[in-house]
Amino acid sequence: MTGLGAVPGIADTMAWLDEVPLRRLVEAGLEMSVPLPPGDRPLVEPGTEVVPGDLLLEHVRDRRVAEVDVRTPDGDRPSAGSRWAPAPGRRRHADHPGDGELLAPVPGKSGRWRLVTGEHRAQTASSVGGIVVEVRLGAMIRLRVEGLAIRGAFAAGASARGRLELATDPFGDLRPGGIDVGRTGSILVVGARIDAEALTRARAMGVRGIVAASVAGKDLRDFQASERRQRAALHMPEPFGVLALDGALKRPIATPVAALLERLAGHEVALLVDPPALVFDAAGVDLPDVPPDWVRVRSGPNLGAEGRLRELVGLRRFAGGVHLEAARVDLDGEAPMDIPLADLERLG
Amino acid sequence: MSNPTRAFATIDRGTATTAVALIGWAGGRHRLLGATAGPVGVPESALLERVRRRAMAADPSLLESIGLEHPGCAADLPRLECATTMPPELAVVAATERVVKPLAALAATAGWHVRPVVIEGSEILKVATSLADRHVDAILAGASDPPGADERNLIAELGTLVAATTERRPDLVTVLAGGLASPGARTEQLFRPDRPGPTVLAPSPLDDGGEPLRALLDGLRGGRDDARRAIAAATASLARVLRRRVEVLEIGQSGGSRTVAAWQPGVETAVRTALVPRAALLPKPFTEADLDAVIGWLPVALDRLRLQDRLREMATAPWADAAGDGAIVRLASVRAAAARLLEATPAFDAMPAPDLVLVTGGAWLAGPATAAVLALADVARRPGARAVGMDHARVLAPIGTIEDEDERARLLADLRDDMLVPLGTIVLAAGLRGARAAGQLTVHGTGGPLDVDLVPGGVDLVDVPPGEHATVELRFREVVDIGVRARHIALVVTGGLGGLVVDLRDAPLRLPDRLEPRRELLASWQGAVWPGFDQ
Known part of the structure; x- marks a missing residue:
């Protein structure tokens, strides 16, 4: 690993460093949400503690609406969102609905309600441990996640869990041929970028997730279209997600993040889609130290380069005749250069 | 202010920028000592210290006189604060389109992100799922008053679906408008009581042009010290101070x-926002x-895909990649955004034309001042x-958060020359025909009279420095629309960083459909006002 050694003389008294945008290396107490559309049945309630693999909800894959008579002898009016099932012992016909969730009364028909029901149901397990904070019927389940999280820029697919494996170095690209069944069940770190073809191959090989520094918009859209087709199939595919740590333009994974991912290799981690993050159990994992003056170029001509901050230099004129607040940076051992402050980020 | 504080800070917390x-307080009035901005996440104390440090370097005696000579002291000053938050989402549901x-x-x-939901022709499950979506913060359900023939048999459905949604989410704010109210x-x-x-x-949305319903919906967003509402309050005070339409x-x-x-003299300032x-x-x-709208202004x-990726990055890090063609992309995005803003507010164009247009928001600062003036002229x-x-x-x-109108006006009167950078004056004439010279412009400024030929389809820049006034005489060969229809008109204009911009292009602006000639035309206009544009 380069560029992460301690720097003598750089003290935390450098308050001016605050002017350079800071990104957290890890976050605790992340909250995630799981969609719960009308018809899906929550299997947890607020306050429930869940561990990875615990069931969160029952998902109806072929949701449809049926009309049912909900009149009861005591005349109670049910409420929308409550569960309804046919009276026990009643004969079921193929065209009669099974159990489901009451959607709304049928206007003008006393005692008749619309019911969301379906034949094909699948149970969704939690990819993380945590506490259920909220169950909003017809909308979502919200969990406070246990463990630490590396935040990403965006994610697609479904939240998944697996063993973290490093497939390339932080600068690398993973080609489709580089993924085989030996990666089944893993969450792969693939370096700088991955394309749609490699993503679909990874999913086909049983990989559970991909972590890359960047995913181009076109590849993301192609993957999402493919994912929608997969989800529409009769058999539910295993959950598979892709997490872009930094954005859409190609750059290597930041050195401190790569160092942390190296330490997490072989550990079980969870890839979350909403919010985009990689969650891990902090026990037994040392977080890398990041010197306070370490910076990375997060955008602009030197995208992805890393270096050390020397000083703030105030307003400087840059290409296009624009004036921006800047800092002088020793970039990857090159001569010092002035870079707009907003193009830099610190990790801490 | 009645009891002036020696110094205070203003903080505008945006979603991208602080x-x-x-x-x-110096020389018997409030003065702007300095200002800066940074990406969200940079501590306010660091930004305030940057301003203090620079002001100290420029005028140490002034800072000593108001007790701001010590590093770090700016962070403890009293503050006027406002904030902008991401807009909440409103499901707008009715029987028919x-x-x-x-x-x-x-x-x-x-101020709401709107999710339109129509009952007619939609699957009930889709409608119910949309209304219950976790991103929806409130529902506005409406009907004509009295309900039209096309919606009568769907009104009951509409009511039961909205009521059922509130049974799932009892805390949901629900607004009934028009015939439903x-x-x-x-x-x-x-609804359960x-x-x-x-x-x-x-x-009803038809009452007073919809303004009472708009104001009610704006109020329901909540957000104490909302920056955009505060801008409206401050604009009213500024109009009063300047005695102008702003x-x-x-x-x-x-x-x-x-x-x-x-x-208007003698009456309360009319404000629309x-x-x-x-x-x-x-x-x-x-x-x-x-x-496409951004590409249309580039x-x-x-490359389209590459641009899409850059814009995606700009959405997550709005301050990044601001130099070089990043600035050009930003100003193209500003034009597209301003065009959407003007398109969403057609009723404003029926009001009397403003004397002064102020632009605010970091995006306008992406290029030089002259480029911002041209961007405005391109869309307005x-x-x-x-x-x-x-x-x-x-x-x-931040000044708009001061509740007392008189106090707000006094502060704005003190600060008006410090806080408003004059960018220039735009003179826009419409209705010109042909490619030959349409007339002549004579600028009577401090440097003596200056004559410029008026050529339809072009933009002319005349140097009128900030703080100066000039009399402009426009003599056209035919009658043109310049706010009034005339052939010969004289105006007093104020100078600015961009000077006087005489815009004789079509109104509305007509640009070639094909991208290449369109780009050439845009580049010829921008190159004239943007030093370093082609770097």
């Missing part, structure tokens, strides 16, 4: 706003049409003459 300014459209258009100017409709009886969320009976166009990451305040999330620099969702060729195509300024220190919104 802007700070230091204001001190005919009813949803005007309701949605109105709600879209009240009329006493005969009894729609509110469908003991639920915690309110059911609000709202005025328009403020603000473009930000989470939305845009347009406020017009018309001062619209807060439009779709007028964000990069609106959410960012559609292919939005991308004077350089950029109302014929006439208007001065253009910029709230460069972004103090307008």
Whole structure:
């Protein structure tokens, strides 16, 4: 690993460093949400503690609406969102609905309600441990996640869990041929970028997730279209997600993040889609130290380069005749250069 | 202020930018000591210290006189603060498209992201799922008053679906408008009276041009010290101070706003405002049409997919990649956003034309001042003459949080020359025909008279420095529209960083459909006003 050694003389008294945008290396107490559309049945309630693999909800894959008579002898009016099932012992016909969730009364028909029901149901397990904070019927389940999280820029697919494996170095690209069944069940770190073809191959090989520094918009859209087709199939595919740590333009994974991912290799981690993050159990994992003056170029001509901050230099004129607040940076051992402050980020 | 504080800070917390300014009492009035801004996440104390440090370097005796000579002391100053948050989402539901459209258009100017939902022709499950979606913060349900023939048999369905949604989410704010709010409709009886969320009976969107309903929806957003509402309050005070009609166009990451305040002697200043999330620099969702709009304003060729990726990065890090063609992309995005803002507020164009247009929001600062003036002239195509300024220190919104109108006006009167950067004056004439010289312009300034040929389709820049006034005589061969229809007109214009911009292009602006000639044309205009444009 380069560029992460301690720097003598750089003290935390450098308050001016605050002017350079800071990104957290890890976050605790992340909250995630799981969609719960009308018809899906929550299997947890607020306050429930869940561990990875615990069931969160029952998902109806072929949701449809049926009309049912909900009149009861005591005349109670049910409420929308409550569960309804046919009276026990009643004969079921193929065209009669099974159990489901009451959607709304049928206007003008006393005692008749619309019911969301379906034949094909699948149970969704939690990819993380945590506490259920909220169950909003017809909308979502919200969990406070246990463990630490590396935040990403965006994610697609479904939240998944697996063993973290490093497939390339932080600068690398993973080609489709580089993924085989030996990666089944893993969450792969693939370096700088991955394309749609490699993503679909990874999913086909049983990989559970991909972590890359960047995913181009076109590849993301192609993957999402493919994912929608997969989800529409009769058999539910295993959950598979892709997490872009930094954005859409190609750059290597930041050195401190790569160092942390190296330490997490072989550990079980969870890839979350909403919010985009990689969650891990902090026990037994040392977080890398990041010197306070370490910076990375997060955008602009030197995208992805890393270096050390020397000083703030105030307003400087840059290409296009624009004036921006800047800092002088020793970039990857090159001569010092002035870079707009907003193009830099610190990790801490 | 009646009991002036020696110094205080203003803080404008946006969704992308934190802007700070230091204001001190010196020479018997408030003065702007300095201002700066940084990406969200940079501590306010660091930004305030940057301003203090620079002010100290420029005028140490002034800072000593108001007690700001010590490092770190600016962080402890009293503050005027305001904030912008991401817009909440409003599901606008009605029986038919005919009813949803005007309701949605109105709600879209009240600071809400709008999700239109139509009952007619939709699957009930889709409608119910959409209303219950976790991103929905409130529901506006409406009907014509009395309900039209096309919606009568769907009104009951509409009521039961909305009521069922509130049973799932009892805290959901629900607004009933038009026919659903009329006493005969009894729609509110469908809602459980003991639920915690309110059911609000709202005025019809047809009442007073929809302004009462818009104001109600804006109020429901909550947000104490909301920066966009504060801009509206400050604009009214500024119009009173300047005794002018003032328009403020603000473009930000989470939305845009347009406020017009018309001062008239002896009567209360009339103010109209619209807060439009779709007028964000990069609106959410960012559609292919939005991308086309940005590409349509680009004077350089950029690969479409690559541009899309750059804009995606700009959405997550709005301050990044601001140099080089990043600045050009930003100003193209500003034009597209301002065009959406103007398109969403057509009723404003029926009001008297403003004397002064102020632009605010960091995106306008992406290029030099002259480029900002041209960007405004490109999209605001109302014929006439208007001065253009910029709230460069972004103090307008924090000052708008002062509740007392007189106090607000006094502070603005003190600060007006410090806080408003004069960008120049735009003179826009419409109705010119042909390619030959359409007339002559004579500028009577401090440097003596200057004659310029007026050529239709072009933009002429005349140097009138900030702080100077010049008399401009326009003599056309034919009658043109310059706010009034005339052939010969004389105006007094104020100078600015961009000077006088005489815009004789079409109104509305007609650009070639093919991208290459379109880019060449845009580049020729921008190259003339943007030093370093082609670097």
